[in-house]
Amino acid sequence: MIDALIDRIKALGSPIAVGLDTSFDYLPDALKKPCKSLLDAAKAITDFNFAVIDAVKDVVPAVKVQAAYYEMYGVAGLRAFADTLAEAKKRGLIVIADVKRNDIGSTAACYSAAYLGSVTVNGKSFTPFESDFITVNPYLGADGIRPFLDDCKKSDKGIFVLVKTSNPSSGQLQNRVLDDGKTLYRTVGALVGEWGADSVGRHGYSDVGAVVGATHKAEAQTLRAQMPRTFFLIPGYGAQGGSADDLAVCFNKDGLGGVVNSSRGIICAYKTDKFKDADFARAARLAALDMRSDITSALKRAAQDR
Amino acid sequence: MIDALIDRIKALGSPIAVGLDTSFDYLPDALKKPCKSLLDAAKAITDFNFAVIDAVKDVVPAVKVQAAYYEMYGVAGLRAFADTLAEAKKRGLIVIADVKRNDIGSTAACYSAAYLGSVTVNGKSFTPFESDFITVNPYLGADGIRPFLDDCKKSDKGIFVLVKTSNPSSGQLQNRVLDDGKTLYRTVGALVGEWGADSVGRHGYSDVGAVVGATHKAEAQTLRAQMPRTFFLIPGYGAQGGSADDLAVCFNKDGLGGVVNSSRGIICAYKTDKFKDADFARAARLAALDMRSDITSALKRAAQDR
Numbered sequence: 001m002i003d004a005l006i007d008r009i010k011a012l013g014s015p016i017a018v019g020l021d022t023s024f025d026y027l028p029d030a031l032k033k034p035c036k037s038l039l040d041a042a043k044a045i046t047d048f049n050f051a052v053i054d055a056v057k058d059v060v061p062a063v064k065v066q067a068a069y070y071e072m073y074g075v076a077g078l079r080a081f082a083d084t085l086a087e088a089k090k091r092g093l094i095v096i097a098d099v100k101r102n103d104i105g106s107t108a109a110c111y112s113a114a115y116l117g118s119v120t121v122n123g124k125s126f127t128p129f130e131s132d133f134i135t136v137n138p139y140l141g142a143d144g145i146r147p148f149l150d151d152c153k154k155s156d157k158g159i160f161v162l163v164k165t166s167n168p169s170s171g172q173l174q175n176r177v178l179d180d181g182k183t184l185y186r187t188v189g190a191l192v193g194e195w196g197a198d199s200v201g202r203h204g205y206s207d208v209g210a211v212v213g214a215t216h217k218a219e220a221q222t223l224r225a226q227m228p229r230t231f232f233l234i235p236g237y238g239a240q241g242g243s244a245d246d247l248a249v250c251f252n253k254d255g256l257g258g259v260v261n262s263s264r265g266i267i268c269a270y271k272t273d274k275f276k277d278a279d280f281a282r283a284a285r286l287a288a289l290d291m292r293s294d295i296t297s298a299l300k301r302a303a304q305d306r
Numbered sequence: 307m308i309d310a311l312i313d314r315i316k317a318l319g320s321p322i323a324v325g326l327d328t329s330f331d332y333l334p335d336a337l338k339k340p341c342k343s344l345l346d347a348a349k350a351i352t353d354f355n356f357a358v359i360d361a362v363k364d365v366v367p368a369v370k371v372q373a374a375y376y377e378m379y380g381v382a383g384l385r386a387f388a389d390t391l392a393e394a395k396k397r398g399l400i401v402i403a404d405v406k407r408n409d410i411g412s413t414a415a416c417y418s419a420a421y422l423g424s425v426t427v428n429g430k431s432f433t434p435f436e437s438d439f440i441t442v443n444p445y446l447g448a449d450g451i452r453p454f455l456d457d458c459k460k461s462d463k464g465i466f467v468l469v470k471t472s473n474p475s476s477g478q479l480q481n482r483v484l485d486d487g488k489t490l491y492r493t494v495g496a497l498v499g500e501w502g503a504d505s506v507g508r509h510g511y512s513d514v515g516a517v518v519g520a521t522h523k524a525e526a527q528t529l530r531a532q533m534p535r536t537f538f539l540i541p542g543y544g545a546q547g548g549s550a551d552d553l554a555v556c557f558n559k560d561g562l563g564g565v566v567n568s569s570r571g572i573i574c575a576y577k578t579d580k581f582k583d584a585d586f587a588r589a590a591r592l593a594a595l596d597m598r599s600d601i602t603s604a605l606k607r608a609a610q611d612r
Contacts, residue, residue, distance in 0.1 A: 021413070024427060038434060041427045068409055068416035072425045074434025075385045082381055102406050102443055103374055104473035104546075107327070110374035119378045121330060121347045128344060128380025137408055139445045140471050141478030165446050167410035172447030176493065179483040184490065187482065240410075 001132050001158040002209065002231055003201040005094045006256060008061030014292045015256075015299075017062040017096060017233070018284070019263025020049050020084055021069045026268050028280050042076035045069075048280065049084045052267055053091050055281035059288045062094040064233070064261045065131075082129055095131045096233065100162065102137035102144055109147035116159075117151035133158040135211055135233065138188050142195070149195055149208065158207040161192045163223060166213025166236030175219070185219060186226060193227050203256065205231040212250055214242025214260065221249040224257065232258040238265030238291075244298035251299055253306065262291055307438050307464040308515065308537055309507040311400045312562060314367030320598045321562075321605075323402060323539070324362050324590070325569025326355050326390055327372040330379070332574050334586050348382035351375075354586065355390045358573055359397050361587035365594045368400040370539070370567045371437075388435055401437045402539065406468060408443035408450055415453035422465075423457035439464040441517055441539065444494050448501070455501055455514065464513040467498045469529060472519025472542030481525070495529050499536055509562065511537045518556055520548025520566065527555040530563065538564040544571030544597075550604035557605055559612065568597055 009015045024032065024041045031044045053063065065088070070081035088095045101111040109117075115134045118125040136148055138161050148159050164174055164185040174185040182190075189210060196208025206229050212220050214236035223232075232250045236242035237260050250258040269287035270280035278286060315321045330338065330347045337350045359369065371394070376387035394401045407417040415423075421440045424431040442454055444467050454465050470480055470491040480491040488496075495516060502514025512535050518526050520542035529538075538556045542548035543566050556564040575593035576586035584592060 023416070024425075032428065035427055036430065038425075038427065038432050066409075066413060066416075068407070068413045068420075071420045071435070072416040073427075074420070074432065075381060075388055077434070078384050079381045100408050100443075101374070102408075103372075104471065104541075107372060107374045110329070110372075110378040114374075114377045114380070119330075119344075121341055121344065121379075122338065124342065126344050126380065128383070129377070137406075137443050137445055139443055139468060139479060140473055141475035141480070143473050143475040144471075162445060165410065165450075167446055167449050169447035169449040172497070173445060173490070173494065174447070176490070177485040179485060179487075181485075184479070184482070188479065191478070235410075 001152070001156050002205045002207045003203055004132070005061060005259065006203045006205065008094055009256070009259065012059065012061055013296060014060050015259050015295060016060045016288065016291055017064040017259050017261040018052065018056050018060050018266045018288060019064045019066060019261045020052065020267065021066040021263040022049055022267060023069055024073070028270065038073045039076040042073045042080040045073070046080040046083050050087050051281040052284045053088050053093065055285040056288045057091045057093055059285060059292065062096055062259060063088045064096040064098050066263070067097060067099040085129055085131055089130070096133040096160070097129060097131035098135045100135050100137050102140055104140065105143040105147060108144045112147040112151045116148060116155055116157040133160060135160045135162065137162050138191065142191070145195060152199065152207050158209060160209040160211050160233040161188070163189050163192060163210040164212050164216055164219045166215045166240055166242065170213065170216065186222065189223050189227050193230055196230060200229050205229055205256070209233055211235065214247035215240055217246045217249055220247065224250055224252065228252060234258045234260045238262045244294045245301070248298045248302035251302065255299060255303065260295055265291065307458070307462050308511045308513045309509055310438070311367060311565065312509045312511065314400055315562070315565065318365065318367055319602060320366050321565050321601060322366045322594065322597055323368040323370040323565050323567040324358065324366050324572045324594060325370045325372060325567045326358065326573065327375045327569040328355055328573060329375055334576065344379045345382040348379045348386040351379070352386040352389050356393050357587040358590045359394050359399065361591040362594045363397045363399055365591060365598065368402055368565060369394045370402040370404050372569070373403060373405040391435055391437055395436070402439040403435060403437035404441045406441050406443050408446055410446065411449040411453060414450045418453040418457045422454060422461055422463040439466060441466045441468065443468050444497065448497070451501060458505065458513050464515060466515040466517045466539040467494070469495050469498060469516040470518050470522055470525045472521045472546055472548065476519065476522065491525060492528065492532060495533050499533050502536060506535050511535055511562070515539055517541065520553035521546055523552045523555055526553065530556055530558065534558060540564045540566045544568045550600045551607070554604045554608035557608065561605060561609065566601055571597065
């Protein structure tokens with residue numbers, strides 16, 4: 001699946017994912033106003049997402065859909081989540097479900113079935129939240145990851161394992177130094193490299209990727225050097241404070257190596273002065289074009305500096 | 307909320323949670339046979355859960371409902387999840403949603419709203435998956451935990467943070483030794499102690515608990531000594547191999563300190579020779595009574611050995 005993502009990134013010249021972290025509060029007043037229930041809110045969020053997907057589908061290769069923003073609106077919210085995943089897929093986008101799931105093996109297999117594999121009811125198979133990639137948390141070690149790896153193989157899917165996250169306190173555990181002198185995030189990075197060693201595609205990257213935040217430049221640089229065949233999902237650009245020049249270290253000399261996510265910076269662009277004359281969908285498109293130009297310029301500068 | 311759990315444990319003499327990890331495959335043939343869709347499967351699971359809840363409600367204080375087994379059946383599965391949480395609450399059980407959620411602060415706040423706090427749509431508040439406790443993963447550090455702590459305070463709820471999980475490879479990261487000579491699980495344990503220091507209730511335990519597997523006795527013993535005021539959610543008994551004597555080290559001299567979960571051992575008891583003459587709900591009740599007697603005997607033996 002990593003090959004499909006990289007093909008799209010190359011075709012569009014755009015290593016970008018639009019984050020559909022669509023809080024009800026982010027919606028324009030006209031969409032929000034009539035809503036009285038979770039069902040209403042979920043329908044309004046779905047309408048918003050479909051319009052954004054339509055507006056960005058030829059500018060970015062991928063969307064990252066953050067499950068928490070849908071779980072918050074209950075069963076109706078999860079219907080919006082499933083519909084958003086399916087619509088993005090239908091429109092030709094690569095779909096990353098940002099779920100950060102994790103559990104013991106037998107239970108991780110259930111999560112994997114929901115997103116990557118399939119579940120069977122009396123001989124009929126279903127994949128209720130089908131995604132191309134999901135994010136997973138590594139705290140439980142290899143046997144909690146194995147079911148996802150198996151489904152990636154079987155169904156040509158991918159995962160991004162949390163290695164160094166973008167939040168301010170990510171270092172509290174991830175940057176602790178182990179008794180071999182390596183940090184925890186490097187140790188997790190090494191495991192991710194092992195888990196993905198046998199799924200390297202034709203572009204030289206593995207279906208087992210890593211989440212590496214744009215907000216921690218030094219750590220990203222260390223990981224890039226350590227994990228040449230691991231593709232990075234890079235959150236933290238924009239609203240969280242990571243700049244294009246900061247995150248350029250996540251990329252390899254081939255100009256590849258990462259997909260940068262922006263959520264609020266794109267879906268809330270219509271609220272900014274710069275895009276105030278555009279409707280929310282057109283503002284998202286314009287912001288995605290700006291982001292593409294910002295990132296590709298930074299990557300060119302970084303290439304010249306090498 | 308920890309006080310309410312401990313009150314129920316004392317009243318029933320039963321430090322036990324029944325795990326509703328209800329795979330469709332676990333259901334009796336009569337329930338399974340007519341199902342053709344995810345919706346059918348979810349309804350059958352709901353019927354099964356309601357019957358088990360009714361059968362064990364005066365034997366155990368709590369149920370632990372594992373989200374993965376519902377997410378697997380899609381939106382219909384999550385309706386079954388919500389209905390199961392609500393039914394257990396209605397029947398007087400303490401409800402632990404085993405979701406192992408985790409994310410950066412702003413996103414963790416969404417998960418917290420779904421389970422512990424509330425979400426607002428034009429002034430109306432909802433808690434779609436209301437639970438008394440949820441499990442959370444600590445890999446992102448303090449700012450990914452803070453929203454859950456805030457909602458615990460506001461809404462009298464609790465969390466169990468993954469410290470030492472029950473799966474075979476949990477040691478791959480959790481048992482790594484840091485440069486101060488302490489393991490990662492002890493380091494997380496110390497953080498959990500800090501996060502819960504200001505929410506200790508009248509029984510001497512905090513609303514911020516820890517997940518400590520029954521399958522790793524030495525680690526559990528270390529953590530019990532280190533964290534006297536932290537209540538443990540103890541998975542791994544039964545099907546995963548942890549014995550009552552192993553997990554007795556999770557308890558304090560006051561006879562308190564943990565709630566032991568069993569899932570397949572209870573909900574699949576009807577498939578065993580011992581209970582083959584009982585229907586699934588009655589078998590679950592009898593297995594829960596057996597488990598209560600097994601655990602309380604082990605705790606008595608442990609108390610005598612002190």
